[in-house]
Amino acid sequence: MDLPAIESLRCFVAAAERLNFRAAAKVVGLTPAALSQRIRVLEEQLGAGLFQRTTRSVQLTPAGLALLPRARACLGEAAACVRAARGEGAPAPVELTLGTRFELGMSWIVPMLPGLRAALPQLTMHLFFGSGHEITERLRAGLIECAVTSTQIHDLRLVGARLHEERYALVAAPGLLRRRPLTRPEEAAGHVLLDIDAGLPLYRYFSEAEGAPTLPRFAGHRWLGLGAAVKAMVLAGEGVAVLPEYMIAAELRLRRLRRLFPRVVLRADYFRLVYRGDDPRAEIYGALAGLLAAAPIR
Incomplete structure (x- = not known):
């Protein structure tokens, strides 16, 4: 025609x-x-x-x-x-899907959505919640356009903008520690280590930290899939775990959780906004990264 x-x-x-x-x-x-x-x-x-x-x-x-x-x-x-x-007039509408972990999405990104919509009215943002591996694979496959993650990504096709430093702490409930102390490496044998999966993605921030003692053996391990589930079980006195400080700041302040080996500075990481380097929407990602970086993690 x-x-x-x-x-x-x-x-x-x-x-x-x-x-x-x-x-x-x-x-x-x-x-x-x-x-x-x-x-x-x-x-x-x-x-x-x-x-x-x-x-x-x-x-x-x-x-x-x-x-x-x-x-x-x-x-x-x-x-x-x-x-x-010519770059004149109202910005063209943009739709994208952002992937992130469930806990971070619910505590930080979802509450920000009204403010992001007001600051970037041309942007319609959808969300996908998943593990670090799921998010990375979807990003590589083009099933989502960007992600907020602290997962290490070794893919030259992906680029990222730093948002916030993520710090961690090895913690346990005070009641558990009264029954079974953990101040010496050998006492780990009386405790269960809680983590997301068998790859120990959280515990590695402690075990790979400079000067961290080698805890030779735990009484057992439990994989719980989500950081929120790990936190709930730690608070219930079911084991010890490494958790992001933003998730447990209130519990540490109220002494519902205690740091273990407090002199060890655990390895830190960064939340980043990650997207494909060949994506032509770099300008919108830059604006989104600026807004996310200005909002404290919670």
């Missing part, structure tokens, strides 16, 4: 609004004969007459009446295309 030329539509709208070909020709900068030729070509292309012309009047046909609002809308969109390409 051949589409009508923008200039032909502009001539049609000018003539339809004035119902006078001579006046319309002045508006579009053509002679009346050239305007009539444009209209004739458009009618042939569409296969329908657009005007009824007599020596005394010009009227729109039913086809012309049907075309007029569509032609106006088309000219408006064409003008919007020019403004968008």
Whole structure:
């Protein structure tokens, strides 16, 4: 299907609004004969007459009446295309899906959504909750556009902007420690280590820290899938675990949890906004990263 030329539509709208070909020709900068030729070509292309012309009047046909609002809308969109390409006018709408961990998403990102919408009205942001591995794989596969994560990503196709430092603490409930102290490495044999999965993604922040004692053996291990579940079980006195400080700040302050081996400075990490380096929406990611970095983690 051949589409009508923008200039032909502009001539049609000018003539339809004035119902006078001579006046319309002045508006579009053509002679009346050239305007009539444009209209004739458009009618042939569409296969329908657009005007009824007599020596005394010009009227729109039913086809012309049907075309007029569509032609106006088309000219408006064409003008919007020019403004968008020149960076003028309102930003173009953007939709993207951001992946993150359930705990961080619920405590930090979800409460920020109204503020993000106000600051970036052109952005519609969807969320995906998953583990670090799930988020990374979806990002690589193009199933999500960006992610907030502290997971180490070794993929040159992905780039990231630092948002917040993430610190960790090895903790246990005071009641558990009264029954079974853990101040010496050998006392780990009386405790269960809680973590997300068998890869020990949380415990590694302690075991790989400079100067951390080697805890030779725990009485057992439990994998709970989510940091929130690990926190709940630690508070219940079911074991010891490494947890992000932002998740347990209140519990440490209220002494519902205690730090273990407090002189050890656990390895830290960073939350980053990660996205594909070839994504043309780098400007929107930069703006989003700035807003996220300005909002404290909670």
